[in-house]
Amino acid sequence: MPSESIVLLGVNHKTTPLAVREKMALAGGYAEPLSALGEIAGLKEYYLLSTCNRVEVLYTTDDPAETRAAVLALLFGKAVPAEELARYVYQYANEEAVRHLFMVASSLDSMIVGEAQILGQLKEAYRHAAEMKCSGLVLNKLLHKAFFVAKRVRTETRIGASAVSISYAAVELARKIFGQLDDKRVMLIGAGEMAELAAEHLIGQGVAKVVVVNRTLERAVKLARRFNGEAASLEELKDQLLNVDIIISSTGATGTILGKEDIKPVMRERRQRPLFFIDIAVPRDLDQDINDLDNVYLYDIDDLTNVVEMNRAERDREAVRAERIVAEETLKFSGWLENMEATPTIVELRRMAEAICRGELEKTLARLRNLEPAEQKSIEKMASAIVNKMLHHPLQFLKSESNDHGTDRRTRINMVRDLFRLEGSNGNPDDRNEGE
Amino acid sequence: MSYPLFQISFVVYFLAMAAYVGFFVSQNNRVRTVARGIFTTGAILHTLNIIARYFEAGHTPITSQHETVSFFAWAIAWGYLSFRWRYTVKNFGTFVSILTVGFMLIAALASREILPLVPALQSWWLPVHASISIIADGFLGLACIGGIMYLLQEREIKRKRFGLFFSRLPSLEALDKLNQHCLSVGFPLLTLGIISGSVWAKQAWGAYWHWDPKETWSLITWFLYAALVHLRFTVGWRGRPAAIMTIVAFLAVLFTLWGVNYLLGGIHSYAK
Numbered sequence: 127m128p129s130e131s132i133v134l135l136g137v138n139h140k141t142t143p144l145a146v147r148e149k150m151a152l153a154g155g156y157a158e159p160l161s162a163l164g165e166i167a168g169l170k171e172y173y174l175l176s177t178c179n180r181v182e183v184l185y186t187t188d189d190p191a192e193t194r195a196a197v198l199a200l201l202f203g204k205a206v207p208a209e210e211l212a213r214y215v216y217q218y219a220n221e222e223a224v225r226h227l228f229m230v231a232s233s234l235d236s237m238i239v240g241e242a243q244i245l246g247q248l249k250e251a252y253r254h255a256a257e258m259k260c261s262g263l264v265l266n267k268l269l270h271k272a273f274f275v276a277k278r279v280r281t282e283t284r285i286g287a288s289a290v291s292i293s294y295a296a297v298e299l300a301r302k303i304f305g306q307l308d309d310k311r312v313m314l315i316g317a318g319e320m321a322e323l324a325a326e327h328l329i330g331q332g333v334a335k336v337v338v339v340n341r342t343l344e345r346a347v348k349l350a351r352r353f354n355g356e357a358a359s360l361e362e363l364k365d366q367l368l369n370v371d372i373i374i375s376s377t378g379a380t381g382t383i384l385g386k387e388d389i390k391p392v393m394r395e396r397r398q399r400p401l402f403f404i405d406i407a408v409p410r411d412l413d414q415d416i417n418d419l420d421n422v423y424l425y426d427i428d429d430l431t432n433v434v435e436m437n438r439a440e441r442d443r444e445a446v447r448a449e450r451i452v453a454e455e456t457l458k459f460s461g462w463l464e465n466m467e468a469t470p471t472i473v474e475l476r477r478m479a480e481a482i483c484r485g486e487l488e489k490t491l492a493r494l495r496n497l498e499p500a501e502q503k504s505i506e507k508m509a510s511a512i513v514n515k516m517l518h519h520p521l522q523f524l525k526s527e528s529n530d531h532g533t534d535r536r537t538r539i540n541m542v543r544d545l546f547r548l549e550g551s552n553g554n555p556d557d558r559n560e561g562e
Numbered sequence: 563m564s565y566p567l568f569q570i571s572f573v574v575y576f577l578a579m580a581a582y583v584g585f586f587v588s589q590n591n592r593v594r595t596v597a598r599g600i601f602t603t604g605a606i607l608h609t610l611n612i613i614a615r616y617f618e619a620g621h622t623p624i625t626s627q628h629e630t631v632s633f634f635a636w637a638i639a640w641g642y643l644s645f646r647w648r649y650t651v652k653n654f655g656t657f658v659s660i661l662t663v664g665f666m667l668i669a670a671l672a673s674r675e676i677l678p679l680v681p682a683l684q685s686w687w688l689p690v691h692a693s694i695s696i697i698a699d700g701f702l703g704l705a706c707i708g709g710i711m712y713l714l715q716e717r718e719i720k721r722k723r724f725g726l727f728f729s730r731l732p733s734l735e736a737l738d739k740l741n742q743h744c745l746s747v748g749f750p751l752l753t754l755g756i757i758s759g760s761v762w763a764k765q766a767w768g769a770y771w772h773w774d775p776k777e778t779w780s781l782i783t784w785f786l787y788a789a790l791v792h793l794r795f796t797v798g799w800r801g802r803p804a805a806i807m808t809i810v811a812f813l814a815v816l817f818t819l820w821g822v823n824y825l826l827g828g829i830h831s832y833a834k
Contacts (some may be wrong), residue, residue: 302719305733400734417720421801427724441735 132264132463133190134223135197136182138235142214149205150178156254162200164260168193171262172405173255173269174201177247178231179236184227186264190219220463224268225456231272232279236447240285242293243323245276250442251447264466268459275455282451285444292430293324296404297331298432300372303402303423308332313370315339315363317349317476321406324374326351337370339363341377367392367401374404375411385413389422464535466526471539474548475520520545565619565674567611568632569713572666574604577641586656586730594655599755603638612636613682619676624692625683628672633693635665637700640748651740652732656708663695687762688739693736695780697757700814702787706812708740716802738800741808745794749787775826779818785810797818 137147152159156174163172163185172185182199185491189195198211218226229235234245252269255261259267279285297307304310312333313327315342325336334354339362340346347355357365367373367389375382389401405412405426416425487509491502520542524535542548581597584590595771612633615623623629642658679688705828715731718724729739759777772776793799799807 200679299719302715302728302733305735305739394797399798399802400801424601425722432722463579 130186130188131190132186132220132223134182134184134218136180137214138180142143146206146210146214150181150202157528159201160255160258160260166193166196172260173263173265175251177246183539221456221460224459225452227272228452230457231276232448232452234445271459275452279448279451283444283448285448293327295430296324297327300402303400309334310371311335311369312372313337313339314364315375321374321376337366339366355390364388368395372402376406377411379411382413383411384414389416389419393419468539471476471543472521472524479517483509483513564614565609567607567614570671571604571607571611572670574600575663575666578604579663581660582656602643605643608636622689622692622703623678624696626677628669628674629786631665633696634667634699637697637705638662641700641704651736653730657711661707682766689801691758694751694758698748698751698755701744702812702815703749705741705744705808708737708744709806709808712737712805731807742806745791747790752784752787756784775822779822781812783818786814
């Protein structure tokens with residue numbers, strides 16, 4: 127294959143256990159791994175995406191096999207043994223990679239299908255890559271297209287409409303437990319995008335107050351200010367349990383921070399007023415046994431996901447429509463890609479023919495010294511006419527959209543390139559047309 | 563005159579139940595409006611039936627098995643309607659209509675014969691004691707339904723697997739409030755029923771308390787409810803334990819009403 131391939135490597139919640147994903151997550155931000163990827167020779171354009179449910183790298187290269195090993199070793203080599211990587215990492219190439227990216231952007235590949243967060247995360251990831259000049263023509267086009275597809279899916283289907291996000295599910299549950307939420311208090315333990323989102327959602331439902339607890343009080347104060355609430359330190363956690371009703375926990379603690387025995391006396395003191403714990407943290411912050419207590423309800427991230435499964439049938443219907451949009455756009459993008467590949471071949475072919483033509487003309491004209499300028503012109507004209515006529519069919523062959531020739535475009539490009547011995551890179555990308 | 567009215571109200575209740583179940587499944591609000599209308603009509607017809615029977619029998623129709631159970635169903639229906647206009651509990655009507663129809667069915671199967679009143683019952687205490695007691699039982703029955711609904715809803719929330727009930731039943735808070743509300747009406751009435759019975763017993767049998775099986779069992783029932791109310795107010799008992807206790811206590815009510823008559827007998831067992 128003379129032209130470059132688009133390769134997507136990654137793991138997500140469907141294929142890979144949390145324990146492995148956690149190790150692979152790019153905890154330190156994008157800047158460092160992105161600049162490290164720049165060291166790999168075969169990579170042309172690349173970007174990275176790391177969320178709580180997936181880690182993906184997408185790049186263009188001439189040599190997919192070689193670069194796969196290099197990229198995996200560089201990004202995850204230290205954290206995860208090679209055989210695990212081999213087992214869990216999925217790889218998509220070209221059209222499949224494009225399709226997968228569009229699926230991810232449209233939140234069709236999300237744990238909670240239809241949730242809107244992923245698009246923001248994707249944009250953020252792309253912003254980093256673009257700022258560090260890791261993305262070029264193909265990736266820029268591809269990512270913008272992905273944003274466009276996501277928007278189309280969102281506006282043309284109802285995939286994001288119903289109870290699809292975890293935070294929505296949490297609110298729904300809170301309503302079933304407490305009825306009215308306007309006199310209830312929410313406590314955030316730790317902070318994270320998801321926790322903040324859930325808190326925002328609850329505030330939108332009119333909860334009375336927000337308390338933020340954090341290991342560093344400073345961060346707690348900052349977050350509390352955002353929610354117009356109050357801050358507390360982690361030492362006050364158990365006292366605070368008396369004053370709040372809904373607890374959203376998402377600390378980075380490795381063990382559990384609250385157990386059954388911690389909650390039991392609290393319930394007595396609360397006169398059995400219900401407590402609703404939402405554990406978004408991975409690994410879990412709260413002991414599962416808490417749920418066994420009367421009037422105490424504990425949902426972790428998996429439970430909430432199952433809750434969202436409730437209206438699965440409706441969403442499946444919408445998902446089919448959304449996937450149709452993705453398929454449509456993938457096809458369009460593939461068309462653009464092929465066109466882009468064809469265009470440089472045409473340019474190269476012309477350039478080569480012109481070079482031969484010019485070379486031969488120069489040789490001939492050097493011998494025929496007595497020619498009038500008009501005669502010289504005629505000879506030049508004839509030479510280029512021969513070349514053009516010779517090239518006419520090969521160019522038509524390259525340009526034609528349909529499969530009249532019984533082969534697809536890629537094959538035809540390859541045939542032409544082989545036939546005329548066109549080798550090397552596809553030339554300067556700036557010369558390429560953006561056809562759609 | 564009274565029997566056709568009974569039959570009609572039974573049929574109307576049954577239609578209301580069918581409509582309520584239809585609403586429960588479809589969650590179509592128009593169906594609910596229809597169900598409410600039918601149920602209210604049934605309750606009104608039932609009231610007319612009881613009035614008609616009062617004139618036919620010449621005494622308060624809460625003496626035979628048929629009359630008592632029919633009155634019980636009436637108390638449940640009107641107990642429900644009495645706070646229907648104060649606040650709504652989602653899909654409560656469905657469960658209430660099922661229980662009402664259940665009691666009407668039992669009443670329909672019992673002998674409808676009008677028996678002459680035994681001398682001991684010939685007193686103006688009969689309407690007071692019997693109606694207060696049965697109306698109390700009606701509210702306690704509603705509390706029991708609330709308890710069952712609470713347990714169904716709580717089960718789905720605790721198990722994190724949502725089936726038929728999660729979206730259809732109201733919040734746990736609402737169901738717990740319902741339980742409290744029904745108890746706060748039913749328990750004082752139960753107390754009043756027992757006191758009025760005791761006063762009547764003094765007049766009729768010469769002593770306030772005989773340790774007759776019916777009296778004993780109503781006392782047991784009373785203690786169960788008293789404990790529940792006490793725990794609710796002092797240590798804030800609520801939720802699942804309270805719901806279970808409400809159901810158990812209502813089983814004691816039913817036993818007092820029927821079990822005692824059939825199994826234990828005693829001077830109080832008129833309605834066989």
